[in-house]
Amino acid sequence: xxxxxxxxxxxxxxxxxxxxxxxxxxxxxxxxxxxxxxxxxxxxxxxxxxxxxxxxxxxxxxxxxxxxxxxxxxxxxxxxxxxxxxxxxxxxxxxxxxxxxxxxxxxxxxxxxx
Amino acid sequence: xxxxxxxxxxxxxxxxxxxxxxxxxxxxxxxxxxxxxxxxxxxxxxxxxxxxxxxxxxxxxxxxxxxxxxxxxxxxxxxxxxxxxxxxxxxxxxxxxxxxxxxxxxxxxxxxxx
Numbered sequence: 001x002x003x004x005x006x007x008x009x010x011x012x013x014x015x016x017x018x019x020x021x022x023x024x025x026x027x028x029x030x031x032x033x034x035x036x037x038x039x040x041x042x043x044x045x046x047x048x049x050x051x052x053x054x055x056x057x058x059x060x061x062x063x064x065x066x067x068x069x070x071x072x073x074x075x076x077x078x079x080x081x082x083x084x085x086x087x088x089x090x091x092x093x094x095x096x097x098x099x100x101x102x103x104x105x106x107x108x109x110x111x112x113x114x
Numbered sequence: 115x116x117x118x119x120x121x122x123x124x125x126x127x128x129x130x131x132x133x134x135x136x137x138x139x140x141x142x143x144x145x146x147x148x149x150x151x152x153x154x155x156x157x158x159x160x161x162x163x164x165x166x167x168x169x170x171x172x173x174x175x176x177x178x179x180x181x182x183x184x185x186x187x188x189x190x191x192x193x194x195x196x197x198x199x200x201x202x203x204x205x206x207x208x209x210x211x212x213x214x215x216x217x218x219x220x221x222x223x224x225x226x227x228x
Contacts, residue, residue, distance in 0.1 A: 004157070033215070040123070042204060043158075043221040058215065090157055098207030099216045100165075101148055105157030 003027065004108035006091050012114045013078065013085060021076045021109045023091035032074035032097065033103065036060060037088040046089075049074055050097065078111065086112050116141045120219035128197045129228050134205050135190040135222045143211025147188045149179055152221075161203075164188060170188035175199070195226045196199040 014020045017074045025032065031050050035043040045058030049068040061081025067072055074093075078085045088110050092103040117140045127133045141147055146165055150158040162173025169181045179190045188205060202223050206216040 004156075033220075040220060045215055048215055057117040092157075102148065102160040102163060103158075103216070105150075105159070107157045108155070110155075 001060060004091055004093055004104055005057055006089075006109050009107070011014035011111045013111060018077055018079050018082045019111070020112070021089055022093075023074045023076065023106060025072050025091075025093045025104075027093055027104060028071070029093035029104070030071070031093060031097070032068070033092045033094075034058075034064075034066065034074070034076045035090045035092065037090055037108075038065050043090065046076065056110070071088075116145075116207055116217050118201030118205055118207045118219045120203075120205055120218050123220075124223045124225065126225045126227065129197050130194050131174045133192050133195045133199070133224065133226070134178050135205075135224060137190065137219060139186050139188060139205075139207040141207060141209035141211070142168045143209050145188075146210060146216075147181065148178070148206040148216065149173065149188075149190050150204045150206065150218075152204065158204060161190070163164075195224075197226045197228050200223040200224055200226045 007022045033048040034046040037043050044060050046064050047066045049055035065077045088108050090108045091106045094103045095101045119138050148163045149161040150207050152158045161177050162171050164171045164181045172178045177192050202221045205219040208216050
């Protein structure tokens, strides 16, 4: 089945630690996205990528980094500079330019602080 | 600037009754509008979209939405609610003149009682 796989489902971060969230898609989509979801705040865009080796900052990119070395993979690193990382992180992908076509979402990674 | 608002945090409806989840938007150009649904601890699922054409858009699971340009609204509707429709619903918009990615509303929790 085609879809988006996020791993791990739950992740715990220690003080001063960087952690990486995995996102893989086999839908052959060009665009990929990372969102952060906090209760009552909807989804906020962290980064997005329209093509391999290219990505743009979203509204809340500070404290996060990404790479897009392969079309099917878009990992997100939550760095120690992100002081409030506890949230539900969602990865998505779509055909074409961002916002033109429906996005397909993974089932998320829940990140907590130890 | 583009923005989207969901004025109700929660909507309660009895099973079998019609339901409406409200969404209003603000864009400079023409809007691309989407509705998504999220079940607990899952990613978002696409319900329907409006790009151009007929103002009444039909989507998945019996949902529909009406685009109203003069009122800048895109309300989600269903003639007869099911208990299984209980979930978190998100409206999203992209401005074809200014936006590069979707902006999501804060979400509306729909609760359908039996």
